[in-house]
Amino acid sequence: MVLTLANATAEMSTTTTQTQTLDMREMKRQLNVIKGEHGELLLTSSNENGDKQHQQNGQNGTTNGHHANGNANGTTANTTAPAQPTALLTVDARNYVPNLVADDQRMRELAEYGLDYAHSIGLCARTVEHKFESDIATTPPLALMPSPFPLSLYTKAFEVQETLNELYFRISCDHEFLLETYKDVIKGDPYIKRCVEIAQQIHDEGVHQPLALSVQRADYLSHWDEQKQCIELKQVEVNIGQIGGPGCATQTNKYHRKMLDKLAIVRAGTGGMEMLAHTEMPVNKPRHKMGRTLYEAWKLFGDPNAVLLFVNQPDLFPFCHFEQLQFTTFEVEKLAKRDGNIVQVIRMTFKECAERCHLDESDFSLYVDGKRVALVHMAYGYIGEHYPTEAEWQVRIAMERSTAIISPNIRLQLTGTKKIQQVLSKPGVMEKFFPDEPQRVAALREVFTGLWGLENDDAVTNAVIEDAIQRPRDYVLKAQMGAGKGNFFDEEMVEKLKTMSLEERGAYILMKKIWPVAVKNYLMRPFQVPYLENVVSELGIYGSIIADSSNGKVLWNSAEGYLSRSKPANLNQGGVCEGSGVVDSVLLFPDNEFVGTN
Template sequence: MSVSTTLPDWPPALTPEQHQHLILLSSTYALSHGFTLLPPQSANPPTSAISAPLTLLPTPFPRGLYELAVALQPLYNALYARITLDWEFLDRVMGGSVSKVDSFQGELWRGWKSIRNDLVQPLQLGLFRSDYLLHETQGEELSIKQVEFNTIAASFGALSQRASEMHRYLQKATDGFYSISPHLTKPSNIPQNEPLRNLASGLAQGWKAYGKDDAVILFVVQEGERNVFDQRWLEYELLESHGIQVIRHTFSELSSLATIDPSTKNLLLPSPLQPSSPPKEVSVVYYRAAYTPTDYPTSAEWTTRILLEQSKAIKCPSMALQLSGAKKIQQVLSEPGVLEDFLLGKDRPDVGFGVGAGSLTRADVDKLRSSWIGLYPMDDSSYGQKAYELAITEPERFVLKPQREGGGNNIYRENIPTFLKELEAEAREDGEPSKKEGYILMELIEPPKGLRNHLVKGGDNHSRNSDIVSELGVYGVSLFGGDVKQNITSTAGTLLRTKGRESDEGGVAIGISSIDSPLLID
């Protein structure tokens, strides 16, 4: 789908006094409402916080494309549930060359394969985020194109809600941002957005499905986490709105603390402040770590991951669901007939989302495909050979992506040919695939030019007026895999991250991207 919306010149002019007033209002609001990060080298326990990187004004986004992205999420929820339940597909895609040349994905796939026949918890919980960029090509209308689909540690839901609340506050406190634009004076142009409430509700649904009123939810977190407030807001929402306690631990802590009851397979943890009391039973394991190789510095962390996977607790995500979010899966889905099989195939499981056998149509498939840009394998198939030729001869059109989450891993444009030749030059054993097969080639999405905004880096008392690119994320919740009647799905709000156009990579915590709100334009 595309739209003929013309985005306005942005931002409208602010006087120096208005600009400084907005910085004062936004920074004090952020600090007052926990729209914050820990500063670098923070003390433990922390003694200070800085506002998260933010934008002074919301950024224009076509209303029709925003609504399309939100409407696609239930289809994605169903798609990734079906992928996760299809072991044969995961074995073929992730157990093939990817597992041989990518040590992290290989360890994840082999670990899951070694225990999957003995798992005791059929239910799986996904807190997803599907990320999109606006795409504009000469002579065509604006459209949205998917960047990636996140199945693990989809962050910033709480801070995104705070950003939306901040921009709505600024709208009210300044008479529609001083009426500098008619788009800013209409409250409905900044949509209500509650991912904090909705994601916490999804975790609570998992807790409820587990069926033990005194069970806790475990957050598996990284050492030295700066984005701790985004996580803490989920913890507070679970306690205050649902009466559910949260325990936070790193992998290294869990290696000595977590145990499984041999008869019930219950996951047990000692109470943090009452170690002599009976251990706490864990209903849901929610990962805000475990998505990057640095989370597994030794074999002990992999042993702990396997231990958690074998327990009765519902995993968010399971190892299979994490594998489903790999870039290679995204690429294979784009091949002819693959998406159609998952959504229209008559032997596909009814995952209970109102999208059972026969309920989806070719139009649903076309909607998803319309949001995709060109994706190519880097293998020795004829399709892969064509992709290699494109990457060498027209690199300015592409980005080369490994099987990684978290940003900072991609190879862009003119750097691609040299990088590919270096991969091919690496020594390998007989029969071992080239390391380039651990990558996919993706056409570059071309965001519209001419939009600017005032970006405020966390901790600064001034802004930078920059040519910008904004990435829209749509959150989804999916509980699936057990009794179909118990399964749930929902769309859970949005995230807009805005960065200077000069940067290929993002990253809110390191100050490259700012958390923003969409200003819907008809």
């Protein structure tokens, strides 16, 4: 079998567990799927040795997802008897987009239709040139159609998310574990050092707010294992607190569902849509679900007059700012209104917080403009550059010392680093946090790739470093920062490994490179003509947890939808904000259809 593999990447800076269901039998009826009388669908899969026929059992029940072709409003009609087989069906999953969008005219028509629809549903935000004005708006970079992705990998990612939520909460409660983990990192990373110092200060003084809130996004890539000859799910990183995408992801899913409906309309009478017979398009609403988490945390604070403080920086990439507003402000206000509550959301920069926030030392209540703060959501403050002066650090310390619920508090923030990810991959470490749950540990270990710390000057560490120098295409060097910052590839990585001191090495980890499977899609960027590209998709699963750190009791634990971002396969890394990635959705194919194509 020949697979088109991406040019190696392990990083892209770029739901509830159940999805809404629509009847796949109806989808098959509408798509004129060719079925046998026993529900069998004949398929052919091409490989380098020639075409090879095989059979796959048809689905006789309902499955979670959106049919690839149906009514524009997503409704379904009554199921009819399956048609008798008249021909063989070739499923070319990874190339379905160019196969069905067969010429430039059709592509341009679909792109224009899609952009009009995106604006009509609010999938747009301020432009880079007008960051502080909403009079001019544009769409984010988008994939024309949803990109193919293996169903089993998507399912696996959701299955482990609630375990991940709980794991990182438990780590945040283990002060000694955090200190031990970072003892070498702080020698070469001044930002992490300051965060550890604040965590120590809070530990010594005593925690004044035991409720912990963490919103999380775990990012994954598909990985082709050449030895096993199979496709696997591999974790890129886990982001805690300052996560992007839930607003964009929600509306992009709506956009792509509409585009599948439109594709079925323009291809009516010409055939081809039957290749999507077994696909699923899961409903994705992380904006609503993550807004619910923040609202529930606000309610748990217990003061109906307290405010929600949203710390952000509006001069960042406009979409990062706007999509945060969608679930932090608009969604929380809507949920509160339904309950008969009023939640005032106050947006401020760190600089404004330093000027307007006040900590009452008598009871450790946090106030902004004289109003008590119930919840602080930190959409900023996760790298050293976000603290240009001591004033920003001091207001962060005041927040941590207060009774306000912090999303995330400094202890949870310290769990979302590459170092924690690397330490968790070591034998026996996860077992410390799940001592009586080996199945949960095993499920998580399946998604880990190779990770090594560099703080030791021993034979094992030196051998890994030497292997990375000799075979740089197989590794990525990573600092503690998220969002793809501080990653080194190829010769740049080699130079870094050769010149760093032992103390400097402690701030980095080496990661085995992930080899994702590439698919084809059209990429649309504002004011540019869409173009066909080999792309790889990174799948980020949102999760949230609210728990009591004083007794370990979990009050809320949920997987809350996904974010898909795709980038050209020939780039080591690329994000939406950086200009090389696009916001995407997943169209789920059975593994044999996804892998079994040229």
